Amino acid sequence: MSFSSIFLAKNAHLTQDQLPWSIKILTQQKFVELSKDPTSLTLEQLQYFAHFGVLAPTSHNTVPQRFKFAVEKSSIEIWLDRHFVLPVSDKVGRQALVSLGCVIANIELAAQTFGWEAVTDLVSIEPKYLLHIPDIDSLNRFTHIATIAFSPSITPSSPQVLKDMVDRKVLRAEYDKTVHLTDELEQKLYAVMDKYPGTYLHIIKNQLLMRTFGKFQENADRFVMENKAFAQELGEWLIPNDQILPPYAMKGIEFGFDDEFAVHIHQGLKGEKRLLPDQIMFFAKGGKAGIESSSAVAVLSVEKDDVSHRIDAGRAYEELALLLYRHNFFTSMHAGITEVDWVNATFAATVLKTRFRPTAVFRIGKPKRVIDGQRPHSARPLLEDVTLT
Amino acid sequence: MRSTLQHPLQPIIFSAKEAHQKGWVVYDDQGVVSCSHPLVKEALAVDVATITPEHQYPLVFSSMSDLAKALSSLSNSPAMNDGRSLREKFDEDFQEYLTLMQSSQENGQWEPDYGTYVFDHVMGDLYSILPEEWHKVGLVTSTGKLLSDPEDKKNWFDVRNTLGGLSLGFIGASVGGNVIEGVMREVRCSHVKVADPDWIELNNLNRLERGSIRHLGQSRASRDDIRNPYEVRRYNKADIAAYYQNMVDPYANWFVYPEGLNSENFEKFLLGNGKDEPRLDMLIEEADDLSLKIEIRKLCRKHGIPVLMMTDFGHCAILHFQDFKNDPEMNLAFAASDEEILGQLDKALSSGNREEIFSFVEKLCGDQCIRGEFREWVHGRGEQPTSSLPQSGATAMISGGIGGKIVARYFLGHQIPSRLIYDFATGTVSE
Numbered sequence: 001m002s003f004s005s006i007f008l009a010k011n012a013h014l015t016q017d018q019l020p021w022s023i024k025i026l027t028q029q030k031f032v033e034l035s036k037d038p039t040s041l042t043l044e045q046l047q048y049f050a051h052f053g054v055l056a057p058t059s060h061n062t063v064p065q066r067f068k069f070a071v072e073k074s075s076i077e078i079w080l081d082r083h084f085v086l087p088v089s090d091k092v093g094r095q096a097l098v099s100l101g102c103v104i105a106n107i108e109l110a111a112q113t114f115g116w117e118a119v120t121d122l123v124s125i126e127p128k129y130l131l132h133i134p135d136i137d138s139l140n141r142f143t144h145i146a147t148i149a150f151s152p153s154i155t156p157s158s159p160q161v162l163k164d165m166v167d168r169k170v171l172r173a174e175y176d177k178t179v180h181l182t183d184e185l186e187q188k189l190y191a192v193m194d195k196y197p198g199t200y201l202h203i204i205k206n207q208l209l210m211r212t213f214g215k216f217q218e219n220a221d222r223f224v225m226e227n228k229a230f231a232q233e234l235g236e237w238l239i240p241n242d243q244i245l246p247p248y249a250m251k252g253i254e255f256g257f258d259d260e261f262a263v264h265i266h267q268g269l270k271g272e273k274r275l276l277p278d279q280i281m282f283f284a285k286g287g288k289a290g291i292e293s294s295s296a297v298a299v300l301s302v303e304k305d306d307v308s309h310r311i312d313a314g315r316a317y318e319e320l321a322l323l324l325y326r327h328n329f330f331t332s333m334h335a336g337i338t339e340v341d342w343v344n345a346t347f348a349a350t351v352l353k354t355r356f357r358p359t360a361v362f363r364i365g366k367p368k369r370v371i372d373g374q375r376p377h378s379a380r381p382l383l384e385d386v387t388l389t
Numbered sequence: 390m391r392s393t394l395q396h397p398l399q400p401i402i403f404s405a406k407e408a409h410q411k412g413w414v415v416y417d418d419q420g421v422v423s424c425s426h427p428l429v430k431e432a433l434a435v436d437v438a439t440i441t442p443e444h445q446y447p448l449v450f451s452s453m454s455d456l457a458k459a460l461s462s463l464s465n466s467p468a469m470n471d472g473r474s475l476r477e478k479f480d481e482d483f484q485e486y487l488t489l490m491q492s493s494q495e496n497g498q499w500e501p502d503y504g505t506y507v508f509d510h511v512m513g514d515l516y517s518i519l520p521e522e523w524h525k526v527g528l529v530t531s532t533g534k535l536l537s538d539p540e541d542k543k544n545w546f547d548v549r550n551t552l553g554g555l556s557l558g559f560i561g562a563s564v565g566g567n568v569i570e571g572v573m574r575e576v577r578c579s580h581v582k583v584a585d586p587d588w589i590e591l592n593n594l595n596r597l598e599r600g601s602i603r604h605l606g607q608s609r610a611s612r613d614d615i616r617n618p619y620e621v622r623r624y625n626k627a628d629i630a631a632y633y634q635n636m637v638d639p640y641a642n643w644f645v646y647p648e649g650l651n652s653e654n655f656e657k658f659l660l661g662n663g664k665d666e667p668r669l670d671m672l673i674e675e676a677d678d679l680s681l682k683i684e685i686r687k688l689c690r691k692h693g694i695p696v697l698m699m700t701d702f703g704h705c706a707i708l709h710f711q712d713f714k715n716d717p718e719m720n721l722a723f724a725a726s727d728e729e730i731l732g733q734l735d736k737a738l739s740s741g742n743r744e745e746i747f748s749f750v751e752k753l754c755g756d757q758c759i760r761g762e763f764r765e766w767v768h769g770r771g772e773q774p775t776s777s778l779p780q781s782g783a784t785a786m787i788s789g790g791i792g793g794k795i796v797a798r799y800f801l802g803h804q805i806p807s808r809l810i811y812d813f814a815t816g817t818v819s820e
Contacts, residue, residue: 345619
């Protein structure tokens with residue numbers, strides 16, 4: 001029987017790309033019953049952990065993660081599908097690694113819920129094996145990034161985090177700027193960073209700095225969207241609302257676009273239809289407005305821009321996002337400011353006053369309109385479709 | 390005189406007499422000033438500021454002589470409360486100053502105990518200017534009695550007191566900077582507030598009042614790492630607008646909101662703080678933010694504060710005036726009910742659809758506003774070098790002038806229409 005048929009709740013109203021979000025949250029007992037040996041994990045149990053990795057947020061919702069299961073070692077290998085590394089907006093594969101960091105975080109947290117300690121070892125990789133590969137038949141398409149090994153040595157943690165992973169979504173909407181982060185929550189966020197030496201969290205709540213940040217993001221967005229290749233790529237990954245397959249990419253509704261506009265912007269960015277300069281301006285201003293509406297902006301900077309720190313940035317982001325969600329805060333990533341090098345450098349020097357590279361930037365808030373919080377989840381593939389044999 | 394800076398670029402003013410008595414300004418034999426005024430020390434982070442003669446601008450005598458030429462000596466010189474005419478008072482004060490100047494020369498003083506020092510800490514320049522009364526007269530005397538109430542019953546002093554006592558607020562200092570200039574030239578009020586979170590960019594110079602290369606970035610010394618080319622410190626539009634206006638009238642009180650307006654400071658911006666920051670008599674709204682436009686109108690209507698908006702669309706300068714003080718039932722928009730404009734705002738913000746945004750504009754501003762070449766742009770026809778809304782610098786400048794006229798005339802009791810469209814392509818004015 002497939003994973004889908006065992007662990008995904010049957011719901012005739014769900015389209016295939018929404019199905020992964022219907023994962024059943026197992027009780028401790030139900031999870032244990034999946035194995036006869038309490039000291040080793042079965043394939044189903046490993047798959048169950050990995051499924052939460054499928055739900056993790058990824059850059060442009062590219063879902064570049066692939067899994068291999070080593071039952072005899074009670075481990076999951078995390079692989080990068082290079083075909084899904086964005087060639088224009090993620091030239092060096094930085095955001096793909098941040099995405100895999102989110103995947104790893106979810107798997108580690110899922111395992112801890114059931115009393116399994118997760119230890120992640122990174123594979124030593126040459127940078128060229130992180131770059132986009134256009135040929136889907138290439139032998140070098142997949143790169144082994146990490147192996148997560150599990151051992152039954154800890155007390156199970158609260159299953160709430162699993163529900164958070166299922167319910168949470170990246171929300172690109174206007175937030176309610178009257179809502180503030182409490183000092184207590186802020187301290188909890190900083191405490192998460194103890195696990196990630198060399199990665200630093202900056203939380204910006206000052207209105208003036210947030211406006212400045214919003215301006216930088218707007219400049220980044222406008223710069224890249226005026227770039228034909230970038231716009232083309234974004235158009236390929238920003239799809240009409242009714243497009244179910246393939247089960248990745250971002251739908252216009254996730255940006256608050258109605259069906260008509262979602263089609264228009266998709267076609268416009270791809271160059272199939274004329275997109276006017278002020279439409280690009282409004283798109284970019286929307287990002288700025290979103291930032292200015294936020295309770296805070298958070299930046300994860302790394303002391304070294306290498307594989308392990310990029311992954312740690314992703315892991316940290318996902319932990320922070322889940323913690324925030326538990327306190328009813330949503331997040332939304334802003335990649336333009338991290339991937340346009342000159343904007344990144346200006347932002348780091350002028351706003352953050354740091355020499356470390358901002359690697360993940362996200363805003364935090366509660367939706368101003370209740371209806372925005374009810375937008376559908378972004379698409380996800382089935383686990384079997386992202387499993388390597 | 391102020392004991393704190395109201396905004397970071399504000400010139401520091403202090404009485405010359407007090408400065409000499411307290412030793413805040415001391416001249417050496419070569420005329421070099423050692424300045425130890427507390428605010429100067431704070432602004433420059435030094436114990437004593439050294440100001441060479443190259444950076445000193447003694448302007449009292451020159452300004453006095455300017456007024457001697459400018460102030461009318463004919464029988465219709467405005468009458469003061471004590472029976473003297475303005476000219477007569479000036480003559481007495483001028484004579485008094487000349488006497489002081491002479492005696493200070495004889496005593497070896499570089500400057501007499503008269504007037505006000507103004508230290509522009511941005512440029513490091515020290516000015517001495519006329520006392521407030523005469524400086525302000527100098528700024529308005531050339532307007533003459535062109536401004537008056539509809540029946541022309543107010544005398545010149547009444548007019549100037551009416552306008553000078555106003556408290557005006559500006560949201561947006563880009564095109565808004567032009568309106569600030571027009572209003573300040575015409576009204577010359579003493580309390581002004583300006584809010585704008587944006588910084589100055591090269592492409593703003595086509596319409597930014599007094600904008601120049603000076604404002605495209607701060608000096609290398611402002612960087613934390615002076616060699617880092619990515620560390621770019623910018624100038625805020627509101628700060629610059631206030632600075633240049635303060636360099637015209639250093640006595641005016643400018644309250645600057647470089648963070649822009651948000652739910653936490655709306656009320657203070659409109660209603661003041663009950664202490665030194667007053668309530669607004671009028672708001673001049675020049676913001677880009679659609680939801681801010683509606684939000685601020687709601688509050689102004691609630692508190693009875695009139696709202697003026699000057700919009701420049703292509704070759705049209707469009708005036709919208711909502712007198713919420715005298716008509717608290719007015720709609721938030723010119724061409725839609727409150728329900729309609731709020732619904733349209735929601736559509737404009739939530740769908741991302743361009744047509745919804747222009748539909749909002751038409752409801753807010755009314756039809757006929759989008760015309761000519763600007764209409765072509767709206768419909769996506771023709772070449773387009775800019776990724777933003779195209780704006781004519783000359784139209785912005787004209788909008789500023791119109792704004793100044795309207796504000797002055799409203800407070801002098803003239804009727805102001807709720808909308809006027811000045812079309813410079815066709816040479817027509819319509820409602």
